[in-house]
Amino acid sequence: MDDKPFAITLGVGTSRANKTGAWRTERPVYLDRLPPCNQACPAGENVQRWLSLAEEPSYEAAWRQIMEDNPFPAIMGRVCYRPCETACNRGKLDQAVGVNSVERFLGDEAIKHGWTVPVTAEPSGKRVLVVGAGPAGLSAAYHLTRLGHQVTVADSGSRPGGMMRFGIPRYRLPRDILDAEIGRIADMGVTFRLGRAVTDLAEAMRGFDAAFLAVGAHLGKRAYIPAGDCARILDAVSVLRDLEETSAPALGRHVVVYGGGNTAMDAARTAKRLGASDAVVVYRRTRDRMPAHDSEVSEAGEEGVRIKWLSTIAHAVGGTITIEKMRLDETGFPQPTGEFEELAADSVVLALGQEADLSLLGGLPGVEVDDGVVKVGPNMMTGCPGVFAGGDMVPDQRTVTVAVGHGKKAARHIDAWLRGATGRPAPKHPVADFDLLNTWYYSDAPATVRPRLEMARRITTFDEVEGGLDERTALFEARRCLSCGNCFECDNCYGVCPDNAVVKLGPGLRYEIDLDFCKGCGLCVAECPAGAIEMVPEIS
Amino acid sequence: MPVERTKFYQVGSFAVGNRLLPPEQRAVQASPDRGNSLTCGHRACRGCGEALGARWAVDAAISATAGRMVVVNATGCLEVFSTPYPESSWQVSWIHSLFGNAPAVATGVAAALRAKGRTEVRVVGQGGDGGTVDIGFACLSGMFERDDDVLYICYDNQAYMNTGVQRSGATPPAARTATTPLPGQAFGQGKNVPLIAMAHEIPYVATATVADLRDLEYKVRRAMEFRGARYLHVLVPCPLGWVTAACDTIRVARLATESGLFPVFEAERGEVTGVTKIRRRVPVDDYLRLQGRYAHLFGDPPKTDVIARIQAGADRNVRRFGLVD
Numbered sequence: 001m002d003d004k005p006f007a008i009t010l011g012v013g014t015s016r017a018n019k020t021g022a023w024r025t026e027r028p029v030y031l032d033r034l035p036p037c038n039q040a041c042p043a044g045e046n047v048q049r050w051l052s053l054a055e056e057p058s059y060e061a062a063w064r065q066i067m068e069d070n071p072f073p074a075i076m077g078r079v080c081y082r083p084c085e086t087a088c089n090r091g092k093l094d095q096a097v098g099v100n101s102v103e104r105f106l107g108d109e110a111i112k113h114g115w116t117v118p119v120t121a122e123p124s125g126k127r128v129l130v131v132g133a134g135p136a137g138l139s140a141a142y143h144l145t146r147l148g149h150q151v152t153v154a155d156s157g158s159r160p161g162g163m164m165r166f167g168i169p170r171y172r173l174p175r176d177i178l179d180a181e182i183g184r185i186a187d188m189g190v191t192f193r194l195g196r197a198v199t200d201l202a203e204a205m206r207g208f209d210a211a212f213l214a215v216g217a218h219l220g221k222r223a224y225i226p227a228g229d230c231a232r233i234l235d236a237v238s239v240l241r242d243l244e245e246t247s248a249p250a251l252g253r254h255v256v257v258y259g260g261g262n263t264a265m266d267a268a269r270t271a272k273r274l275g276a277s278d279a280v281v282v283y284r285r286t287r288d289r290m291p292a293h294d295s296e297v298s299e300a301g302e303e304g305v306r307i308k309w310l311s312t313i314a315h316a317v318g319g320t321i322t323i324e325k326m327r328l329d330e331t332g333f334p335q336p337t338g339e340f341e342e343l344a345a346d347s348v349v350l351a352l353g354q355e356a357d358l359s360l361l362g363g364l365p366g367v368e369v370d371d372g373v374v375k376v377g378p379n380m381m382t383g384c385p386g387v388f389a390g391g392d393m394v395p396d397q398r399t400v401t402v403a404v405g406h407g408k409k410a411a412r413h414i415d416a417w418l419r420g421a422t423g424r425p426a427p428k429h430p431v432a433d434f435d436l437l438n439t440w441y442y443s444d445a446p447a448t449v450r451p452r453l454e455m456a457r458r459i460t461t462f463d464e465v466e467g468g469l470d471e472r473t474a475l476f477e478a479r480r481c482l483s484c485g486n487c488f489e490c491d492n493c494y495g496v497c498p499d500n501a502v503v504k505l506g507p508g509l510r511y512e513i514d515l516d517f518c519k520g521c522g523l524c525v526a527e528c529p530a531g532a533i534e535m536v537p538e539i540s
Numbered sequence: 541m542p543v544e545r546t547k548f549y550q551v552g553s554f555a556v557g558n559r560l561l562p563p564e565q566r567a568v569q570a571s572p573d574r575g576n577s578l579t580c581g582h583r584a585c586r587g588c589g590e591a592l593g594a595r596w597a598v599d600a601a602i603s604a605t606a607g608r609m610v611v612v613n614a615t616g617c618l619e620v621f622s623t624p625y626p627e628s629s630w631q632v633s634w635i636h637s638l639f640g641n642a643p644a645v646a647t648g649v650a651a652a653l654r655a656k657g658r659t660e661v662r663v664v665g666q667g668g669d670g671g672t673v674d675i676g677f678a679c680l681s682g683m684f685e686r687d688d689d690v691l692y693i694c695y696d697n698q699a700y701m702n703t704g705v706q707r708s709g710a711t712p713p714a715a716r717t718a719t720t721p722l723p724g725q726a727f728g729q730g731k732n733v734p735l736i737a738m739a740h741e742i743p744y745v746a747t748a749t750v751a752d753l754r755d756l757e758y759k760v761r762r763a764m765e766f767r768g769a770r771y772l773h774v775l776v777p778c779p780l781g782w783v784t785a786a787c788d789t790i791r792v793a794r795l796a797t798e799s800g801l802f803p804v805f806e807a808e809r810g811e812v813t814g815v816t817k818i819r820r821r822v823p824v825d826d827y828l829r830l831q832g833r834y835a836h837l838f839g840d841p842p843k844t845d846v847i848a849r850i851q852a853g854a855d856r857n858v859r860r861f862g863l864v865d
Binding site: 010011012013014015016017018019020023055056440441442443479488489490491492494495496497498499500501504506507514516517519520521522523525526527529535 | 554555556557558559560566567569570572576578579580581582583584586587588589591592595596622625626627628629753779785786787788789790791794820
């Protein structure tokens, strides 16, 4: 007999002796999913990660996170076409998070405070030649420098920047911003050799261990337009370059732009700013088939640029052009209708696409050119070992952000190649689709609209059209992020477990399931706002 | 509702915690130091709403009283799954007597504490809907009428689940239980204890659900600010009796409030002082379809007349409590 009181046969104890984990048929497992913004970013930025740092708010840490992948946050915040925002799950809830606005805020903060990126890698002793000082070349130079290589950037332009300087008008990208972000790369020890085109790559590569080519596509495509002697026909690329390098080209009061891409919009908006009373874009198809981005088309429209849809230029004589109306056939191809219309035109600016000048490749063995662009492998290397290429001269979308992504990717592969290894990208996580979120836990908050320059100044000056967010609005915007697919430590799993079987590990350390007691009800999975837990069957 | 909604647009304050909020603004349940009044190893079913609601409520009371409190428990699921002798999951002073006398025992504990001059120690009575709405109702009404210094919490899962899902006075119309075979519980029966409690004009009456932790914690904290009889009625879905998936417990509670079937409000001295507005209104179908106890309404053909009557009840709640702006 023991010493228990009368009629008591068992000692009292805690229920923790009862391991209810044995009931389980499925277990919750924490995982990280790939957020749609990260997946969509052509420059491979970890958008969600830097937004989460910005939310704290740790702006410098957030900026450094961007700089891991992209050396141009302030430029991106102005010229990127924002695939992240198109992909953003919040767009299905209210409006997409203004990722680009926050990026611009962070980029501008960095310039304001003079933040720099240190080079910490051991010098490799390898030298890399980068041909082209545009976004792809500069991005490659930045990443290669950080990886310890010595980089020389050669460009025919008098100043670095490529299309960012000679193609994108300053009302979209002010030059002090451009200069600040390029200057930061120069300060890291990159050598620039400007004003001299590379004409013979084999010759130029002497003394270098590898080369990255990113010469861009600076040749305006021509179209044959029957024209009288005094018709003034220019191409948009030259107009935009002249504006930057020499002086404003004389376009006259009535300007017709031929084409439907972003360059056409830039040319028309530039013409307006140069004093044209009338800037008309002539495009042979319809709005839904137009390659120009929505924001460019709507901003051009606001500034008074008119667009003639379903029209081609038949001929140009003196101060007049004749356009022919088109209609789309069943395949969506424009066909002539025989109806004509006359338009006043002091000049016609052709914006029909650009081609790359690939003459520097002459005689380089193994390099394949197809449809005017250079073929590269998945590692961005051309058919010639040690010669890599990216940007507008390889087949892909021609945007600044895509070019920056090429530069990064190429830099990583060049690094691997120089070290005799093969770069193997990390396996991608499964994508965090909207359906995986429990949106109940997010409160409703529409996006913050960026201020815009007033119209009078927009059409008379080259001042920047779109303003930035201030700290308060940028923080608000960052905090609208849903953190799709990744734990942000909201404590929901810890709070909703009826069995007290979620262990909170502390700030930054997330949580752990106590499998001794987890019954596998799945409430933590169902109530996780971010979809960062999944149920996995127990293996018997 | 006077719950402070902190404007955090990433998670709102609808989530349990938020790494960006200072700890004092997070829910009690977000704290690693929460009371964990009902700890691991209890024998509640997977996804039990009552186990969840009870831990939330008692932890909130522990937080509000700095742990100086006694819990009196009626018989029912909560007592059976938490305390099969000699084990107990309770990590708080806890006493169980009978099915029908928890309010009276709580009254007695409060009286004893008063006699000993220990009025800083607070008393919480608790039970399921069976022990509250039916079996313990006379004791509860007496406790209200005498205005004894007790917070009584009813965890309402709308039937006697522990003994095999028999109907109670809280079973809603058309719900199938073991004792209300098809076509289920009749319309026009049962009782609404929050309104009956209000009719006693006691200091504080409130309703809450396991779908809104912040609101539930607020109501417990608010209740502890009063002396005298207080009543909190918490809707706690039961996967077993409602025939729902274990992972849907919180979702189904949320749909109960968002459809208007379960109005969430608070009242002082018999007058409604606050109402939780419906945020994303849904038809009652959304709530009913998730539950096997209503499956007979969605056969071929569906019983649209019955569903319409249930919808009319929800609409009446919306009007009566002003659940929609």
